[in-house]
Amino acid sequence: MIKPSVYIKDLSKHVGEEVILKGWLYNKRSSGKIKFLIMRDGSGYVQCVVVKNNVDDNVFEIADKITQESSFEVKGKVREEKRAIGGYELDVIDLKLISLSQNYPITPKEHGIEFLMDNRHLWVRSKKQVAILKIRHRIVKAIRDFFDSRGFVLFDPPIITPNACEGTSTLFEIDYFDLGKAYLTQSGQLYAESGAMALGKVYSFGPTFRAEKSKTRRHLTEFWMVEPEMAFYDLDDNMDLAEEFLEYIVQTVLEERREELKELERDTSKLEKVVRPFPRITYDEAVEILRKNGVDFQWGNDFGGGDETIISEQFDKPVMVHRYPAEVKAFYMKRDPQNPKLALAVDVLAPEGYGEIIGGSQREDDLETLIQRIKEHNLPQEYFEWYLDLRRYGSVPHSGFGLGLERTVSWICGLEHLREAIPFPRMIYRNTP
RNA sequence: UCCGCGUUAGCUCAAUGGUAGAGCAUGCGGCUGUUAACCGCAGGGUUGCAGGUUCGAGUCCUGCACGCGGAGCCA
Secondary structure (H helix, E strand, C coil): CCCCCCCHHHHHHHCCCEEEEEEEEEEEEEECCEEEEEEECCCCEEEEEEEHHHCCHHHHHHHHHCCCCCEEEEEEEEEECCCCHHHEEEEEEEEEEEECCCCCCCCCCCCCHHHHHHCHHHHCCCHHHHHHHHHHHHHHHHHHHHHHCCCCEECCCCCEECCCCCCCCCCCEEECHHHCEEEECCCCHHHHHHHHHHHCEEEEEEEEECCCCCCCCCCCCEEEEEEEEEECCCHHHHHHHHHHHHHHHHHHHHHHCHHHHHHCCCCHHHHHCCCCCCCEEEHHHHHHHHHHCCCCCCCCCCCCHHHHHHHHCCCCCCEEEEEEEHHHCCCCECEECCEEEEEEEEEEEECCCCEEEEEEEEECCCHHHHHHHHHHCCCCHHHHHHHHHHHHCCCCCEEEEEEEHHHHHHHHHCCCCHHHHCCCCCECCECCC
């Protein structure tokens, strides 16, 4: 057995005991005959104190020579220590070097983004990145827990698809044997709809791909999306669910990842406010807000990034904007019976300028109307025959939405850029490491 | 695709058109409570690439490459 006797996060249960820890050297400070080694093991950080007069010469020699990010094993006695990070310290008895690291590129000073991105495989070891990745994991778990405990069934759509879901965005093209071109999915929604007709309430959760030449802090070419789809839900039911969902995610992270949020210096008072009910405004009301704020906005257009910021700044909670002009929305969205120019769509804008994190709608459930929409959007109907079947065989009103995982992580962590919200971001000018 | 900014030591950055420097990292030495520790010494450069102007270019001009930010588009 080579695994350590205990992990750093559990040291509080071992005060006064001798333990063996294994990990990497995060940083080292020294003051003559006493050396301070900060070990990280993935679960946390602990300061190991090596005093020359208390250890064998060869142990002190190792403490002297060990370099940043070298892997090592340490035997020592756990002691409470208010001065140290984490509140506990290890009085070192023995040290074993596992592998010496030489010239680790990421030093304890500042680095530029290009360098850090080139070294992303090492950058993920840094404190801030570790905190973000732990929060990302907790968000993913919260998402799954939320749906799993409410009668939803996980329904995995294909990644390789024969056509565009929405027909507009650019797709990544691949050669698919003798069948010609295929594409990487940009949404699992249409497939999720078939799942909803089979299982009632489903969600899909996986990577999606957009070959848009976007070059902003809000875009990745590969990102993760969770897409619930519910039979017998109208737009209001859909919004109720989205609201409860977001509250659950944010409050869960606040409860369970407080340490990590602190490490990121996140202003948690902003997150505390994310509780139901969220403001709900119509597209028309949003346009009014823009005009009051001096934006010369043309009715019928979609909101740009700057517009979204202005709208969301009016509120300290996520704001739900519903009933958009049908022209700017996808073909599958149902029109508002009260006003056929409007689609029963909803976007949820995160506060603090983080923009759209959810897009959803009630789906068109009438066969003839949907065929008409496909024609209007100049989409090849033959590719959508299977989708039309969902309206031929027991069509029901249904709704769903998609939540962008990285945008959610970015917002909750208070990040400047989406690229830190995923281990290995894929962007227009970067697909390495 | 368009607009703006940038590219100097391993990293982060300085340097009126006139001998390329500092901090971190690395190596050596010092310090028994350090918190991005500190102090001393040392090594480390084809100034992104290709041209041009000039007695002289890191600095000015042209082109290219790469990066960053933004627009459009979107989660």
